[in-house]
Amino acid sequence: MSKVILDMSMSLDGFIAGANVGKEYPMGVNGEDLHTWIFSTPKDKVDADVEREMFAKTGAVILGNRTFEVGVDLWGDVPFPVPSFVLTHKKRETLIKKSGTFTFVTDGIESALQQAQAVAGDKDVRLMGADIAQQFLSAGLIDEIQINHVPILLGDGVRLFDLGMKNIQLEKDRVLDSPHATHIHYRVLKGGS
Amino acid sequence: MSKVILDMSMSLDGFIAGANVGKEYPMGVNGEDLHTWIFSTPKDKVDADVEREMFAKTGAVILGNRTFEVGVDLWGDVPFPVPSFVLTHKKRETLIKKSGTFTFVTDGIESALQQAQAVAGDKDVRLMGADIAQQFLSAGLIDEIQINHVPILLGDGVRLFDLGMKNIQLEKDRVLDSPHATHIHYRVLKGGS
Numbered sequence: 001m002s003k004v005i006l007d008m009s010m011s012l013d014g015f016i017a018g019a020n021v022g023k024e025y026p027m028g029v030n031g032e033d034l035h036t037w038i039f040s041t042p043k044d045k046v047d048a049d050v051e052r053e054m055f056a057k058t059g060a061v062i063l064g065n066r067t068f069e070v071g072v073d074l075w076g077d078v079p080f081p082v083p084s085f086v087l088t089h090k091k092r093e094t095l096i097k098k099s100g101t102f103t104f105v106t107d108g109i110e111s112a113l114q115q116a117q118a119v120a121g122d123k124d125v126r127l128m129g130a131d132i133a134q135q136f137l138s139a140g141l142i143d144e145i146q147i148n149h150v151p152i153l154l155g156d157g158v159r160l161f162d163l164g165m166k167n168i169q170l171e172k173d174r175v176l177d178s179p180h181a182t183h184i185h186y187r188v189l190k191g192g193s
Numbered sequence: 194m195s196k197v198i199l200d201m202s203m204s205l206d207g208f209i210a211g212a213n214v215g216k217e218y219p220m221g222v223n224g225e226d227l228h229t230w231i232f233s234t235p236k237d238k239v240d241a242d243v244e245r246e247m248f249a250k251t252g253a254v255i256l257g258n259r260t261f262e263v264g265v266d267l268w269g270d271v272p273f274p275v276p277s278f279v280l281t282h283k284k285r286e287t288l289i290k291k292s293g294t295f296t297f298v299t300d301g302i303e304s305a306l307q308q309a310q311a312v313a314g315d316k317d318v319r320l321m322g323a324d325i326a327q328q329f330l331s332a333g334l335i336d337e338i339q340i341n342h343v344p345i346l347l348g349d350g351v352r353l354f355d356l357g358m359k360n361i362q363l364e365k366d367r368v369l370d371s372p373h374a375t376h377i378h379y380r381v382l383k384g385g386s
Contacts, residue, residue, distance in 0.1 A: 012340065012363065012379070013354030014207040030360055137346075147205065149342065151365035151379055153330075155358040161206030165348040167223055170205065172344035175375055177368045182377060186205070186344055 002059055002120035003143040004113065004136065006127050008160055009034040009181065010147050015157035016130055021066075026074050028157045034150050037180035046178040050148070058082055059123025060116035062109075062136075065089075067129040068102065078102065079128060083119045085112045087132060109135050130158050138165055142188050145170065149182040195252055195313035196336040197306065197329065199320050201353055202227040202374065203340050208350035209323055214259075219267050221350050227343050230373035239371040243341070251275055252316025253309035255302075255329075258282075260322035261295065271295065272321065276312045278305045280325060302328050323351050331358055335381050338363065342375040 008016045011034060018028025027034065037047040058080045063071075065088040071079060078084045081099035088104050095102040105112040109132075116125040127133050127142070136142050147160075174185040201209045204227060211221025220227065230240040251273045256264075258281040264272060271277045274292035281297050288295040298305040302325075309318040320326055320335070329335050340353075367378040 012338075013358070014352075145205075149377070151363040151377075153354060153358065153361040153363060155360045159207075161346060165206070165346065167348045168346040170344040170346060172372070172375070175368070175370045179365070182365070182368055182375065184342070184344075184375060 002117050002122060003124050004127065004141055005057070005124040005144050005146065006133050006136070006142050007054060007146040008133070008148065009037070009150055010160050011150055011152050011154045011157070013153045013155065014159050014161060015154045016160045017158040018154050019156040021070060021158060023070065023073075026070050028154075030152075030154055031157060033152050033154075034148075037148060037150065037178060040180060044178040044180060046176050046183070047180060050176060050183050055080065057124045058126045059120030060085065060125045062087065062112050062116050062125060062127050062132060064129035064132045066131070072102075080126065082123075083116070085116050087112050109139060109141070113141060130160050130162070133160060134162055134165060137161075137168065140190060145186040145188060147184050147186070149184060150180070151182075195310050195315060196317050197320065197334055198250075198317040198337050198339065199326050199329070199335050200247060200339040201326070201341065202230070202343055203353050204343055204345045204347045204350070206346045206348065207352050207354060208347045209353045210351040211347050212349040214263060214351060216263065216266075219263050221347075223345075223347055224350065226345050226347075227341075230341060230343070230371060233373060237371040237373060239369050239376070240373060243369060243376050248273065250317045251319045252313030253278065253318045255280065255305050255309050255318060255320050255325060257322035257325045259324070265295075273319065275316075276309070278309050280305050302332060302334065306334060323353050323355070326353060327355060327358060330354075330361065333383060338379040338381060340377050340379070342377060343373070344375075 018031035021028040061080050061084040068086045077097045078100035084102050086104050092104040169189040170186040176183040211224035214221040254273050254277040261279045270290045271293035277295050279297050285297040362382040363379040369376040
């Protein structure tokens with residue numbers, strides 16, 4: 001069964017996007033600084049390896065409706081070249097894009113996960129969006145977390161880990177460092193505490 | 194002039210103490226997990242080096258009144274063997290402890306900083322407490338930040354970096370990793386953005 005991965009670029013103060021996310025600021029104010037490790041030229045070798053691995057391992061994506069609405073024009077495609085599942089409250093026909101499809105799921109995260117795992121094969125199911133991440137974490141459905149720790153303080157924005165979650169034990173099993181980001185990989189320990 | 198250092202152990206979700214900090218839980222619920230890197234036996238060599246450096250470089254401490262009240266009995270002394278300055282609203286006589294003094298400062302952070310720098314010599318002035326950290330950061334008075342990133346999700350507690358701060362540029366200049374913590378050192382870039 002494919003693993004469920006949360007892989008996010010996060011500022012030192014815990015934000016995965018800046019303030020005022022919307023069509024004008026898809027990553028929020030200053031939020032694009034979170035992805036310098038992906039978009040800088042020349043690209044650092046460590047960052048390039050991490051990015052390559054991220055694409056190679058992704059077999060399906062689950063994202064929230066807000067992330068979809070802000071991103072769909074920007075990407076002009078699916079965010080990764082694999083089937084994408086959008087968690088939403090509004091039924092909608094599947095949307096076919098160049099490198100994959102957006103399927104709209106209205107019956108909750110477990111249904112989305114089931115559908116994503118059915119197509120991901122031996123690759124990972126990747127989550128996108130803070131709200132989706134928190135829902136999956138609270139439900140104990142995340143296997144691995146990779147945080148690309150970015151050395152900036154955004155001051156305001158979208159928090160990845162918000163108040164009110166459970167205490168969750170992790171095991172850090174890899175640290176890769178570049179000037180733009182420290183990529184730390186964690187396994188989520190289950191049934192422990 | 195001595196530098197102003199913020200050096201904190203922080204969970205992946207941004208907490209430097211658990212929920213319900215008080216006499217019963219000085220570090221908050223599960224908050225002691227943040228200091229496994231200091232208190233585990235045997236101690237990891239990386240962690241031991243980081244701790245030794247932390248003590249060797251500290252010339253004075255500035256802390257908030259809440260940190261003082263929760264900690265004073267627990268420490269049975271000053272938190273570091275150097276002069277400590279407590280920011281408070283209530284005037285109080287200097288308290289003499291075994292390895293240093295608590296001086297109570299009622300006229301604001303700049304006064305506390307001046308008094309701390311006067312005694313720190315060529316060593317650092319170290320800040321303790323999230324509230325103090327946020328006040329000094331907002332005032333642009335912090336030179337260096339060391340975050341001991343601890344691989345746990347506490348779920349709730351005292352946030353180090355709270356909403357409403359300014360966007361602040363950092364430069365990561367050292368990463369030291371142990372199984373218990375990833376110690377990342379940042380310089381605060383000033384007058385830039």
